[in-house]
Structure formats: C-alpha cells, structure tokens
Amino acid sequence: MSRSVRVLSRALTAALLLALAAAAAANGPTGPGTGGWAGVSACRFAVPPDFPPTGLRWAGGCRDGLAEGRGVLRAYAGGRLVRAFYGRLEAGRLATGVVEVPDAGFIAGRFDPASGRPRDDGLEDDGARRNALIAAFDEASAAARELSQAFARTGNAASAQHYARKAEQLARQLD
Amino acid sequence: MSEIQASVGRGGVNRPEDVALVQRLLLARGFGAVGDADGVCGAKTLAAIVAYQRGFLREPDGRIDPGGRSWRHLSAGYTGVVTQAEGTSTASPTLRPPAEPTGSLTRPLPRPDPSSINIGLNPVNNAYMLAKFGEPLTNGGYTAQCQPPTNPRLRRNLVLDTVGPFRVTGLVPAVISLKQVMADIRVEQPKVYAALGTAGMLCCRLVRGSTTSISNHSWGTAIDLTVDGVLDVYGDGRVQFALTLIAPIFARHGWFWGAAFRTEDGMHFEASRDLVDRWARELA
Numbered sequence: 067m068s069r070s071v072r073v074l075s076r077a078l079t080a081a082l083l084l085a086l087a088a089a090a091a092a093n094g095p096t097g098p099g100t101g102g103w104a105g106v107s108a109c110r111f112a113v114p115p116d117f118p119p120t121g122l123r124w125a126g127g128c129r130d131g132l133a134e135g136r137g138v139l140r141a142y143a144g145g146r147l148v149r150a151f152y153g154r155l156e157a158g159r160l161a162t163g164v165v166e167v168p169d170a171g172f173i174a175g176r177f178d179p180a181s182g183r184p185r186d187d188g189l190e191d192d193g194a195r196r197n198a199l200i201a202a203f204d205e206a207s208a209a210a211r212e213l214s215q216a217f218a219r220t221g222n223a224a225s226a227q228h229y230a231r232k233a234e235q236l237a238r239q240l241d
Numbered sequence: 242m243s244e245i246q247a248s249v250g251r252g253g254v255n256r257p258e259d260v261a262l263v264q265r266l267l268l269a270r271g272f273g274a275v276g277d278a279d280g281v282c283g284a285k286t287l288a289a290i291v292a293y294q295r296g297f298l299r300e301p302d303g304r305i306d307p308g309g310r311s312w313r314h315l316s317a318g319y320t321g322v323v324t325q326a327e328g329t330s331t332a333s334p335t336l337r338p339p340a341e342p343t344g345s346l347t348r349p350l351p352r353p354d355p356s357s358i359n360i361g362l363n364p365v366n367n368a369y370m371l372a373k374f375g376e377p378l379t380n381g382g383y384t385a386q387c388q389p390p391t392n393p394r395l396r397r398n399l400v401l402d403t404v405g406p407f408r409v410t411g412l413v414p415a416v417i418s419l420k421q422v423m424a425d426i427r428v429e430q431p432k433v434y435a436a437l438g439t440a441g442m443l444c445c446r447l448v449r450g451s452t453t454s455i456s457n458h459s460w461g462t463a464i465d466l467t468v469d470g471v472l473d474v475y476g477d478g479r480v481q482f483a484l485t486l487i488a489p490i491f492a493r494h495g496w497f498w499g500a501a502f503r504t505e506d507g508m509h510f511e512a513s514r515d516l517v518d519r520w521a522r523e524l525a
Contacts, residue, residue, distance in 0.1 A: 170347040171471040171481065184470060191401075192410040193387035196441035196458075200386065238449050239475045240440070240465070241456045241509065 103158070109133050111158040114165065114182045117141045117149045124155075125213050132158035136205065138213045138229075152206035152236060164206035164236060172239060174202040200240055207236040244307060244316075250290045251303035255282040263305055266315045267293060314493050316360075346436050347471050349479035355501035358488060362513040364497045369514065370460055373521035377445040377459040387444035390459070398524050399443065399461055406434060409442040411461035414520040415512055416442075419464065422494045426487050433468070433483045440465040440472055440508065462520075463511035473507035480507035 102119055105111045109128035113119055118141050126137015133139075133155045141149040153163010160177035167173060175198055178185035187198065214229035247254035249263045257280030264278035267289045275289040287303050294301035294311055305311045377390040390396055401410045405423030409416060427434040443461040448454040457463040465472070468483040480500050484507050488498045495516040499509030512520070 167347070167471060169349055170345070171468075171473050173471055192439075192441045192443045193389055193445075195439075196387045196444045199440055235474070235476070239472065241448055241458060241506070 105133060105158075107131065111139065111155060112160075112182060114139070114149075114151060114160055114177075116167075118143050125216065126155065126209070134158070136209045136212065138209050152209040152232070153202060154205055154209075162202050162205050163209065164202055172203075172236075174199050174206070174239075176202065196240070203236050203239050207233045210236055245305065245312060246307065248307070249282060249305045251287055253282070253304050253306075257281070260286065263290070263315065313361075344482070346433060346483035347468050347481045349474075349477075350482055350485055352478050352480055352500050352505045352507070353485065359492055359497050359501050359513070362492060362495065362497050362515070364502075365457065365462075365511065365514055365517055367455055367457075370455075370457065370462075370517065373517055374460050374524075377455065383445065383447045383455060383459075385447060385449075387441075387446050387458075390443075390445050390461075394524065395460065406437045407439045409439055409464060411442040411464070412520065412524075414523060415462045415516075418494055418496070418512070418516065422491055422496065425490045425494075429490060430483075430486050433486050436469045436483060437487075438467040438470055440467055457511050462517060463509065465508045466510065467508070475506055475508070476504045478505055480505065484508070 102113050103110050104113050104119065104122045105124055108131055109124060110131060111122075111124050111133035113122065117139075121142040123140045123142070124133045124137060125140070126133060127135035129135075134157065136154050139151040139155070140147055148168065150166045151160060151163055152166070154161040156179070159179040160182055161179070162176050163174070165173040173184060175184040176187065177183065187195075210229045210233035214226045214233060217223075217229060218226035243262055245256075245259040245262055247256050247259055249255055249259050260282045261278045261280040264275050264280070264286055267275045267286075268278060274285055274292070276285045290305060290311075291301045291303045293315065294303070298311070305315065374395060375392050377392050377395055378388060379391045379393075382388075390399070395412070398413050399410060400413045400416050401408060402416050402420075404416060404419040405427060409419065411419070423434070423437075426437070442458065442464040444456060444458040446456050446459065448456050458465075466484070468481050471481070473479075473481045473484060484498075484500070488500065488510075491498060491510050495513050496510045497513045499506030499511065502509075
C-alpha cells in the first residue's frame with residue numbers, strides 16, 4: 067500500500083471514529099449495564115437495569131441536558147407502573163435512593179453509575195451499612211413527598227395522595 | 242397445626258395419616274427425597290427423617306414421636322402454606338408442598354397467621370432488653386442514625402464475623418447462633434441461602450418515628466435480611482416467599498420472626514426472650 071493510501075486510510079478511520087463518537091454523545095454517555103438513554107432531549111437519563119426502555123417518565127430536575135437531583139423515575143408498561151426509582155440522579159444516572167420492584171420489595175442504597183445497580187461499598191461496619199440504607203430511604207421518601215406536592219399543586223388529588231402514602235411507606239421501612 | 246397421634250419412622254406405629262403429615266412437613270422444609278406424601282413410611286421417608294435429624298441430633302434415630310424433640314423441631318413455626326399442584330382442588334387433602342422452592346423467591350405471599358409462627362417463642366421489648374443488657378448508649382443521645390454502642394459490657398461482647406453468605410456485627414452469642422441458622426439454611430434451603438443478604442444487624446438508634454423507643458437492633462441481637470438484594474416491604478401484610486421457607490429454621494434456633502409483629506416486618510428476625518435470657522447470663 068502506498069504512503070498516500072495509508073495516510074488517506076488513517077484519515078478516514080479517524081473521521082469514522084469521530085462520527086461514531088458524535089453519534090454516541092448525541093444519545094448520551096454510554097456505560098455497561100444501562101439500557102440506553104431516554105427522556106426528552108433537554109433532560110436525558112440512563113435507563114436503569116431491569117427497567118423497560120420505553121414508557122419512562124422523570125419528575126425532577128435537569129442540568130446540562132441531563133436529569134439531575136431529587137425526583138421520581140417511573141416506568142410504565144401496559145398502563146401499569148412496573149418500576150419506580152425514588153431518590154437522586156446525578157448526570158442522568160441513579161445515585162442514591164430506592165428502586166421499587168412491585169410484588170417483590172425495595173432495592174436501596176447508593177448506586178454504581180456504570181452498572182446502575184447498588185454498589186458494594188465494602189462497608190463491613192453494620193452501622194455504616196445501615197446508615198447508607200437509612201439515607202437512601204430518606205432521600206426516597208423526600209422525593210415521593212415532593213412529587214405528591216407537585217401533583218397537589220396541579221389539582222391531581224388522587225396522585226398527590228398516592229405519593230404522599232408512598233412517602234410514608236418509604237420513611238418507615240427501616241427500624 | 243395438626244399433631245401426629247403416634248410415632249413415625251424407624252420402629253414406629255406409622256399410621257398413614259401421621260406418616261403423610263410428617264412427609265408433608267419434610268417436603269415443606271426442602272427434603273424432597275421423601276418423594277410423595279403417600280402415607281407410607283418406606284426407605285425414602287426414613288432416610289429423609291434421618292437427614293432432617295442430623296441438623297439437631299448428634300445421633301439421629303430415624304423416629305419421630307408425638308411431643309418429642311424431633312416433632313417439636315419439625316412442626317415449629319410451620320406456616321401451613323403449600324403450593325397448589327396444577328389440576329388439584331384446594332379441598333384436596335393430598336396437596337404436596339414443594340420439595341424445592343419454585344418461582345421467584347421474592348414473590349409476595351400473604352402474611353402467615355401470627356399464631357402459626359414463632360411457636361413457643363416470645364418477643365422482647367425495650368424494657369426487657371434494657372433490664373438484661375442495659376443502655377446501649379450509656380449517656381443516651383439516640384438519634385435516627387446508627388451509632389456504635391458505648392455500653393462497656395456490650396462493646397466487649399460484640400464481634401464482626403461471617404455468618405455464611407455475609408458478614409455482620411452483633412452480640413457474640415447472637416452471631417454464633419446466626420452461623421448455626423445459616424448452616425441449616427444452606428443444607429435445607431440452598432437456593433434461598435444463595436440469595437440471602439443483610440440490611441444490617443447492630444445499629445444503636447431510635448425506632449422510626451419515635452423519640453423514646455430504642456431499636457431492637459441496638460443490642461446486636463436482631464437482623465434484617467434481603468433476598469436477591471430486595472428488602473421485603475414493611476407493613477404491607479405480605480412477606481417474600483423465601484422468608485417463609487427460612488422462618489421455621491430461625492424459629493427452631495430461637496429467633497422470632499417479625500412477620501408476627503402487629504405491623505408486619507417480614508425482613509426482621511430477632512432473638513426471642515429465652516435466647517436473650519440465656520445470653521445475658523452468659524455474658525462477661
């Protein structure tokens with residue numbers, strides 16, 4: 067292969083890689099364990115593990131085009147709520163809070179941004195481990211309460227009541 | 242809970258009704274080698290009785306007598322929950338409990354009747370624990386956050402150790418007892434064993450929503466469990482399937498299941514009064 071062909075080949079390869087990177091950036095940061103990205107372009111979030119890829123709604127803050135701060139991420143399928151996360155997102159990913167798995171229970175704690183699953187902090191001290199869970203449920207309860215208040219402001223009494231009860235349920239989970 | 246009317250097993254009277262009851266209980270505890278609950282005490286049933294007895298008898302004798310130790314173990318805390326086999330009627334007396342857990346371990350079941358669990362066990366309360374072990378925080382100051390105990394007697398009797406699938410910090414005799422519980426769960430319910438985790442044992446703090454009551458976790462004699470990383474929902478009147486399978490194992494080691502609390506707490510197991518009483522006498 068001549069030198070000019072090699073240079074052209076390298077340039078084309080570089081251009082292709084740049085294009086792929088641009089496409090990935092347009093869809094949001096990537097990472098293992100996530101099911102892609104969802105949400106409106108001004109407020110994207112990573113689809114958490116075991117959440118359906120569609121029917122997702124984030125009720126919370128946004129920053130720099132990504133979901134950020136305290137809120138509730140709800141996933142619907144067939145008109146039913148199939149998963150919910152109550153707590154904090156950071157740069158569009160689960161950070162601290164509680165995933166509600168209907169007909170199973172709660173998955174709580176701090177979440178690994180790469181996998182979207184509860185991270186193993188290696189906390190062997192029971193007090194520290196439990197304090198992390200307490201903090202997660204506190205965040206979750208606060209998120210549910212804020213959503214309840216938002217529904218109340220829009221006159222949706224039924225939803226306001228539902229999330230108020232959810233806030234109480236999350237607050238009392240841990241002894 | 243039905244009672245056997247006569248002995249079952251090696252050299253026993255082996256009334257078919259009694260044998261079938263023992264077979265159902267063995268199947269409910271994961272001893273699938275029994276085969277069918279057919280009321281016939283054959284080699285498989287005898288072998289299953291011996292295997293079950295190995296969990297608590299140094300020399301299994303393959304026999305279960307009414308009111309005897311083996312019967313008390315086998316019948317303790319049995320919820321009576323069985324899975325209906327396809328094509329059978331709920332009125333059928335020959336329903337066979339699953340030999341192995343089938344389906345999701347976290348699927349919710351109705352909370353068992355409190356009178357059918359923790360049989361022979363009494364729960365503790367704050368006053369009882371304070372009398373036996375004293376204040377975990379000698380100067381008070383309990384908050385909603387976990388703190389390490391400052392009570393010198395408690396502190397010198399705490400240990401961080403592995404109890405099978407996870408590590409916990411708790412009162413030494415409680416941790417030792419948990420090791421025995423987990424060893425039995427590993428044998429009798431291996432699928433559940435592999436799925437178990439903990440939401441914590443020792444935690445000195447106030448009970449949720451209270452300004453005066455201390456959590457039973459404060460003395461390192463209570464533990465909350467997860468199944469496949471999932472916490473059972475507090476107070477919804479339902480408990481995860483896996484917890485119903487291991488509650489009888491906890492019960493025969495003297496641990497009280499929180500599913501029986503006025504507000505159901507299915508993830509919670511704590512030392513019963515008898516255990517606490519014994520440990521308090523043993524502690525230095």
